[in-house]
Amino acid sequence: MARSSTLFSPDRLRYFVSRIQERLWIRPLVLCVLSIAATFVARLADDTGLADVVPDINPDSVESLLSIMASSMLVIATFAVGSMVAAYASASTAATPRSIPLVIADDVTQNALSAFIGAFIFSLVSLIAAQNGLFGEAGRFAIFTLTLLVFIIVIVTFVRWVDRIARLGRVVNTIGQVEHAASNALKRRRRSPTLCAQPVTANQSDTTGTAVYSSTVGYIQNIDMEALQICAEEFDCRVRVTALPGTFVTPQRALLRIEGKSEGSTEDFVSAFKIGDNRTFEDDPRFGLLALSEIADKALSPGINDPGTAINVVGTLVRLFTQWQAPLTNDELDEITFKRVHVPELMLSDMFDDAFTAIARDGAGFFEVSIRLQKALHALAETGDESMTAAACAHSRAALARSERAMSHPEDIAAVRKAAAFSATFSSKTSSDDGND
Structure with a gap:
């Protein structure tokens, strides 16, 4: 039904x-x-x-x-x-x-x-x-x-x-198309961080409830939240989604957990998840960030050696994260309509890993890329969002460590250290604020 x-x-x-x-x-x-x-x-x-x-x-x-x-x-x-x-x-x-x-x-x-x-x-x-x-x-x-x-x-x-x-x-045009797709996905997720469902609370353990699995192996492309809500109402239970769009699932990876349902088929719950061979951009904001990172990473390969494209991608990522961090009014947020479904929010640290890890790793030996990456992370750290500041500082320190190992010229290393000095400043300020509390 x-x-x-x-x-x-x-x-x-x-x-x-x-x-x-x-x-x-x-x-x-x-x-x-x-x-x-x-x-x-x-x-x-x-x-x-x-x-x-x-x-x-x-x-x-x-x-x-x-x-x-x-x-x-x-x-x-x-x-x-x-x-x-x-x-x-x-x-x-x-x-x-x-x-x-x-x-x-x-x-x-x-x-x-x-x-x-x-x-x-x-x-x-x-x-x-x-x-x-x-x-x-x-x-x-x-x-x-x-x-x-x-x-x-x-x-x-x-x-x-x-x-x-x-x-x-062309690379520039492709970057623009990926940015547009990622921007649309980020806008939808910002308006509805939990896909119009209830947020996952701290007392909801990953082991509570009945786990529901799928026999299909692949990536979750879309979740029909309305179907989950109707199923939860029919069985008088609550549903906690454990695999968001973009997650690679196997028969051993739980799609969701059901709390309050003792018997009956779970087929309708599984059918709400569209699983395919590849990830898609529409409902998976992290995939857009990952695709941009791959473009920059390929440009940094020895066969292409195009640091300018990587720098272009870094600027694009800053725009996307700035858009993600911008506050929304209550009127812009989608109403929570699926009262019986709980969905976790995206982790900003995971989004930073998708966006910057590969660039920092393979661009560590490029002076211009390392400097631009540190400046980009500095800009994101100054947005005022605590979680974004913490993620930016962590990636800045990791990128600096990679650059120090990859570079040989002392002046280049000193310049990158100077650009990355903000991470220590923000970290000490955070520690000081915690101490005052």
Whole structure:
């Protein structure tokens, strides 16, 4: 009952739409159907009185125009596919394979491919219909008008697509796409730190309640909170989620724990968890931070040796953490609607590990990267948030230790130590404040 009642819940629908956007064939298929429908709509014009008011279009001109479009659109569509495949390969090689779903979901590129294929199908179907005498005087005028309209759409789409394909797959553009996805995920989690459920309290132990497991091995991509709430109401129990989106689960890793339920099937509880082979960006803010860190880490590899990209990523991470730390008003926070479900909040220390550990490790020997990393952590430590200050200071000390071991020039080491001096200052201030308490 719970599963069927939440089949079209807003959260599940959002997840489904996100997955659809990553499929290249969806939009071209829709445009092909609309193109075929447009041909038959033009045929309906002959059943109206338009023949008395519209000019008579030469059938040869209509067929010539459709022939030109059919031949050119097939070539352009083939060229578009080749360019897109090259862009995807570039994004995977230069940035990170984790960014491929975002590159594929690019709206301009998908719309361009759909427009080219749709125009080809439209011209081909319309040409066959015209050559077989399907259109009368009004129908020829309608199909001629539609053909001109399709030409305009294709030209505008092609110009926009050329501008986008020139940047698609480039590292800077990929960083921007990952930042946008991570920012959206962080905004949703900031508005609802516990996914509109009750927070996990200190007296709720990890061992209390009945553990529920899944037989599927993979990453949690989405949790249908409404389904969990309905199941909890049906069984008159409380549910504590122990695996958030992004968690790798096995048959030995508990998805949740049920408190107050003594008997009955747990299948409906398990079905609320969508488990897949890969992590996704929408409900997993840490995945966006990790993908950005991977881009910077790859840029620091000896084969690429591009510290500028790593510095760019560090600045991006500072923006994201600043956004995460910014306070929200009560009106901006989502209301807790799932009263019987308890969900833990994200740990800021884990988010810092995802974002900065790899950069600090593989960028320790780069003077410019080490300095920029220390300045970034200093900026985050000054936000006024105690947990963020503690995490920033801890990563600053760890990064400094790595730089001291990786660098050989004394002046470089001294400069990095100077940039990292803030961590000792903040730590001593924190200790002093604790002593005053």
